Amino acid sequence: MLTNSWIVVYSVGAVQAAMLAPALWRRPANAPANRVLSLWLATIAVDLAIKAAHMAAPDAGFAAAFRLARALPFAYAPLFFLYVRTLVTGRAPGWRDLWHGGWLVALLAWMGWRWMAGAPLSAGGDWQQRWFDPLLFSIAFAYLVAGAVQVWRYRHWLRSRRSDADRLSLRWLVVTTACQFVIWGIAAAHAAAELPFVDYLLIYAAIAAWVCVVGWFSLGQPPVAEPLAAPLAAGDDTGAADDDPRFDEVQARLARLMSEQALYREPALGIAQLARRSGYPEYLVSAVINRRLGGNFWDYVNRHRIEAVRACLADEGDRRGILEIAYDAGFTSKSTFNTAFKRLVGETPSDYRRRHGRPQ
DSSP states (O other), X not given: OHHHHHHHHHHHHHHXXXXXXXXXXXXXXXXXXXXXXXXXXXXXHHHHHHHHHHHHOTTSSOHHHHHHGGGTHHHHHHHHHHHHHHXXXXXXXXXXXXXXXXXXXXHHHHHHHHHHTTOOTTGGGTHIIIIIHHHHHHHHHHXXXXXXXXXXXXXXXXXXXXXXHHHHSOHHHHHHHHHHHHHHHHHHHHHHSOBTTBSHHHHHHHXXXXXXXXXXXXXXXXXXXXXXXXXXXXXXXXXXXXXXXXXXXXXXXXXXXXXXXXXXXXXXXXXXXXXXXXXXXXXXXXHHHHHHSSSOHHHXXXXXXXXXXXXXXXXXXXXXXXXXXXXXXXXXXXXHHHHHHHHHHSSOHHHHHHHTTOOO
């Protein structure tokens, strides 16, 4: 009865992964990264399907495929790393990235050669404990740590630049990363010691559950608007020449939008929205900001927000708290506000208010 339950869990996971793979492949948002994720899910679908089939009919001829499928986890962590790297940098994998699959190819070739030679794939029953598990976990955790570092770097970088970073800092990717560490932690615990309820079946049940988590988050993931590889945070200005005659009028229009309409107070303000409100093409607005006003779009907006905050902090009649002032100026994150304020003013908001003799 218990075996039948695992067969159902594995089958559901395999079907879910098989349905997600083509859906993510066609999804336009974060397309390069989602194609890596699609390949990863297709590999998991094959793995779970083989295990479910072998458990349901041990004598139906799935034994060889079941043994060869033991090598598929060598692809899981590298694909996780490639997915994360592609997502946060916006750079699609190239031919040079094929070496990440070398571990799996080499192992499958070795196992296939042993199988065709008539040798059992688990010779003596000790080859897995001697080198298979140490090699697998060394590779897996190296890639997991590398992927987690990519996520942390991206979130830290984004929060230092954008006031709406909390909405864009990929919390859903953090959940996916945490799930990977949980799955591989279960597998490592099983390999290291005999623990109650921690076994081979539980590992793949966790993978099947993770597939459902991926389905929930990945189909609704927002586009990564500002990848690390982007040369400009606010768009490409290559379409505008240095001597474009509209530069002066665009600059004047932006100044009016910021001073008269206080457009910087809109928390979700982006370069596209600013361009629409100005009535000029996005590339031209981006070019004016980058070439005339110093820095990128977010530097420009944050300067206006910080100046508004400074005016309020120096206003003797303004008794609001510092964060309330910051949020009213358009910031949505305490950490982003504090970082931007100290970078532009040279001191913390509290010190600035204290120096001007205002109560905290």
